[in-house]
Amino acid sequence: MLESSAPEKDGVATHEVAAPPGxxxxxxxxxxxxxxxxxxxxAPPALEVRGxxxxxxxxxxxxxxxxxxxxxxxxxxxLGTAAVVDAxxxxxxxEIFVVMGLSGSGKSTLIRMLNGLxxxxxxxxxxxxxxxxxxxxxxxxxxxxxxxxxxxxxFALLPHRTVLDNAAYGLExxxxxxxxxxxxxxxxxxxxxxxxxxxxxxxxLSGGMQQRVGLARALAADTDILLMDEAFSALxxxxxxxxxxxxxxxxxxxxxxxxxxxxxxxxxxxxxxxxAVMRDGRIVQxxxxxxxxxxxxxxxxxxxxxxxxxxxxxxxGNVMEAPRAIVSSSAGPRAALRxxxxxxxxxxxxxxxxxxxxxxxxxxxxxxxxxxGERTLDAAIRDDIATVADDVPLSxxxxxxxxxxxxxxxxxxxHRLLGxxxxxxxxxxxxxxxxxxxxxxxxxxxxxxxxxxxxxxxRSTEEVGADPAPGLEExxxxxxxxxxxxxxx
Amino acid sequence: xxxxxxxxxxxxxxxIDVLTDVLDGLFDVIRAIFAGFYDLVDLxxxxxxxxxxxxxxxxxxxxxxxxxxxxxxxxxxVVIVGVDQWENAMDTLALVxxxxxxxxxxxxxxxxxxxxxxxxxxxxxxxxxxxxxxPAFVYLIPALILFRVGxxxxxxxxxxxxxxxxxxxxELGIRGVDREVVEAGQAFGSSPWRILRQIQLPLAMxxxxxxVNQVIMLSLSMVVIAGxxxxxxxxxxxxxxxxxxxxxxxxxxxxxVVILAIVLDRITGAFGSGDRRPxxxxxxxxxxxxxxxxxxxPAERDPELASTT
Numbered sequence: 138m139l140e141s142s143a144p145e146k147d148g149v150a151t152h153e154v155a156a157p158p159g160x161x162x163x164x165x166x167x168x169x170x171x172x173x174x175x176x177x178x179x180a181p182p183a184l185e186v187r188g189x190x191x192x193x194x195x196x197x198x199x200x201x202x203x204x205x206x207x208x209x210x211x212x213x214x215x216l217g218t219a220a221v222v223d224a225x226x227x228x229x230x231x232e233i234f235v236v237m238g239l240s241g242s243g244k245s246t247l248i249r250m251l252n253g254l255x256x257x258x259x260x261x262x263x264x265x266x267x268x269x270x271x272x273x274x275x276x277x278x279x280x281x282x283x284x285x286x287x288x289x290x291x292f293a294l295l296p297h298r299t300v301l302d303n304a305a306y307g308l309e310x311x312x313x314x315x316x317x318x319x320x321x322x323x324x325x326x327x328x329x330x331x332x333x334x335x336x337x338x339x340x341x342l343s344g345g346m347q348q349r350v351g352l353a354r355a356l357a358a359d360t361d362i363l364l365m366d367e368a369f370s371a372l373x374x375x376x377x378x379x380x381x382x383x384x385x386x387x388x389x390x391x392x393x394x395x396x397x398x399x400x401x402x403x404x405x406x407x408x409x410x411x412x413a414v415m416r417d418g419r420i421v422q423x424x425x426x427x428x429x430x431x432x433x434x435x436x437x438x439x440x441x442x443x444x445x446x447x448x449x450x451x452x453x454g455n456v457m458e459a460p461r462a463i464v465s466s467s468a469g470p471r472a473a474l475r476x477x478x479x480x481x482x483x484x485x486x487x488x489x490x491x492x493x494x495x496x497x498x499x500x501x502x503x504x505x506x507x508x509x510g511e512r513t514l515d516a517a518i519r520d521d522i523a524t525v526a527d528d529v530p531l532s533x534x535x536x537x538x539x540x541x542x543x544x545x546x547x548x549x550x551x552h553r554l555l556g557x558x559x560x561x562x563x564x565x566x567x568x569x570x571x572x573x574x575x576x577x578x579x580x581x582x583x584x585x586x587x588x589x590x591x592x593x594x595x596r597s598t599e600e601v602g603a604d605p606a607p608g609l610e611e612x613x614x615x616x617x618x619x620x621x622x623x624x625x626x
Numbered sequence: 627x628x629x630x631x632x633x634x635x636x637x638x639x640x641x642i643d644v645l646t647d648v649l650d651g652l653f654d655v656i657r658a659i660f661a662g663f664y665d666l667v668d669l670x671x672x673x674x675x676x677x678x679x680x681x682x683x684x685x686x687x688x689x690x691x692x693x694x695x696x697x698x699x700x701x702x703x704v705v706i707v708g709v710d711q712w713e714n715a716m717d718t719l720a721l722v723x724x725x726x727x728x729x730x731x732x733x734x735x736x737x738x739x740x741x742x743x744x745x746x747x748x749x750x751x752x753x754x755x756x757x758x759x760x761p762a763f764v765y766l767i768p769a770l771i772l773f774r775v776g777x778x779x780x781x782x783x784x785x786x787x788x789x790x791x792x793x794x795x796x797e798l799g800i801r802g803v804d805r806e807v808v809e810a811g812q813a814f815g816s817s818p819w820r821i822l823r824q825i826q827l828p829l830a831m832x833x834x835x836x837x838v839n840q841v842i843m844l845s846l847s848m849v850v851i852a853g854x855x856x857x858x859x860x861x862x863x864x865x866x867x868x869x870x871x872x873x874x875x876x877x878x879x880x881x882x883v884v885i886l887a888i889v890l891d892r893i894t895g896a897f898g899s900g901d902r903r904p905x906x907x908x909x910x911x912x913x914x915x916x917x918x919x920x921x922x923x924p925a926e927r928d929p930e931l932a933s934t935t
Binding site: 249252254278279280281282283285286287289290291292293294295296297306307310311354358364 | 804806807809810812813814815816817820824825828829
C-alpha cells in the first residue's frame, strides 16, 4: 500500500542519499532528466510548460514587462493579480506531478491553463507534444476530449444524471455509443469500488463516493493525462487517505500521467513523484518529496515542510547509512575481529559475495572462533537481525527498531545489503536533525570485549598454537553478566 | 423656467409615426399572427363543454402536484361556471396563455444571451427595467395605434409587461449553475451549445420555471388593462362594471380572475419546483426543504436561487 509509486523515484532517492551531503541535485527542471524513463526520452513529455504566466488585470502588457524586470507580485498589485508567474516544467509520462501551495498561490489558475480552461497571458503549454495555447476553440476541445480529463474539488458531477451516466460523460462527449460507454463506465465504477451504485443519483452518495464517481468519470474518458484540482481536499481525513492510496494503486495499474493540485504537503509528499512548490504565483522549488524535505530551496519551503509527517514520506532507503561494519563471509574470523576492533563495535554484517546479506556476527563468538583457530566465520553468523526493503516508509520501521537493538539492515529485493538504519539515524530523520557527516560506523552497538583483549588475541593467535592472551578468560567470563548485544532479539 | 424643455414626447410621437408609416405591413403581419394564435387557443378552450375543460385542467393539476390540487382546481373552476363567467374566463385564459407563451419564447433566449454575455446583460437590464416600470397604460397607446383596437394590443402590452422576470430568472438561473460543473463540461471537451443543453439549462430549470410562473402571473394581472383596449374576457367585464358602477359584476369577474390566477400559479409552480423538479446537488438538497405549496412569489424565491449560486 505504502510503497512509493514509481520505480524511478526509489532510484533517485537512493542515489541521493548515497551521495555525500551537499551534492543533492538542484531543484531545476530537467536537471534530473537522467532518471527519466527510457520511453519518455523518445516521446515528448506529457506536458511541457514554458514561461507560463497569467495576469488578471487591465494592463497585462505593463504587468508582464514589470514581472520580467523582476517585480514581485506585490509590486504590481495595483495593476491587478499575477496569479501565475513564469511557470516552467515538464510533466513526464506516467508520473504523479504534484503542484503544492497555499490558497492564493496560483495553483488552481495553473492547472486551468494546462487544459486551456484559462488562456495564459504569456507562455505556452504543450500537451503530448501539441501546443494548446492559441489554437482554435474546436481544436482545444478535441485535445481535452482525447488527452486531458479533470477531477474537481467539489466533484462537479451532473446532479441530474445517474452515477453511471456521470461516469460515462467523457465517453459521451467523445461520441462513444450508448451501450459501449455504459459498459466501459460501469467497469471503471467497479474498479473504483462503486459496483452496484450506477443507478443512484449523485446526491444519494457520500462525499467520498461522489469523488470516486468524479475519478471514474475522468478514468473512463481514458485520456493520457488526469488533472486533479484539490481532488481530495473536500473529503474527511480517513476517506482522504483511502483515496490517496487508491489513486496510487490505480496510477500504477493504468500508468496515467497525473497532475495533482493540493495545499496539503503530506498529501503532496505521499502522492508526488515530483512536487512543485508554489508561492505567490511562482514555482519556488521542484523536486522529489525527499529533495524538498531534506533540502528545501528557501525558508518558505523549509517552514512549510516542518510539519510534514516525515515518517510517511521518508523511506528506509532515504535515511539509511552506508554499512561500514561489514565483512565478507570468506574473510574469516580474524578479519572480522579486526574490523570490529577498528570500528569499536560488537557486531558486523556478514555478506556473501555480491553483498548478499547472510547475518551478523557478534564479537564474543568471533573471538571464540579466533581462539579456537577456526578458518571460517560460518559458526558465528546469526540471523537475529531485522531486514527491511529500501522503499518501506519510516513509520513502518519504528516497530522493528523497537524490537531490535541492532540497526535495521536495508536490503533490496535480491537480499543485497544496501545500508543500515540505526535507531539514532531513525530519530534524527524523524526529528529533522541534520544527518551526521562524520565517519561514524553504522553499527552503533558498542564493543563488549575490550579492545586490548581483541588486539592481544589477534596478536597471540598469529603464532599458531600460542596461548590465549591473558585477560581473555576474564573477558569471556563476563558473558554471564553482560548480555551480548542483540541476543534478546 | 419653461425655456428648458426636453422634446422627448415629440420624439416618441415621431418615432411611432415613422413606425406606423414604414412598418405598417410588418405590424399587420404581427397582428394577424397574434390574432390567429389567440383565436386558435380560444377555440380550443371555448368549444368543448365546460366540464371537459375542467377535467383536463384538473388532470393537469393532478399530474403536476396531486389530487388535492386537482380537487381545488375543480372547485374553483366550478365557481367560475357558477357566476356565469366561464366564457370570459376562457377568453382570458387564452389571452394569458398566448401572451405568456410568446413572452417566454422571447424571454428565455434573451436570458441565455444575457447569462453568457456581460455586455448583453448590461444592455438588456435597463431595457427590462423600463418595460416593467413604465405604466402599462403608456405603452398601451402606441400599441393601440400600431395594432388597432382588439385583442392584439392587449397581447402586446401583456408581453411587454410580463416578459422581464422570464429574462431575469433565466439569466440568474444559468449564472447560478455551479461554475465547477460547467468547467467539468468544458474540461471534458464539450461544446458550448452542448454545455448549455446538457448542463446549464437542466440545472437552471427550477429558476427558469419560476420565471415562467412569474410571466404567467404578470400576464394575468394585465387582463383588466387588456380589457380596456377591447380584449374582452374577464378584463372586459371588470372594465364594464367600473363604467356602470356594477359591484356585483365587478366582484364576480374579479373573483374569477383570482381563481384563475391561483390555479395557474399552483400548476406552473409545481412544474417548476415541486415533485417533478430535477434532483439537485447535495449542497442544494442540504438546504431547507423547498417543496412548499405556497405561491411562487419572487420574494420567496430569490434567496433560494441565490443559494444555488
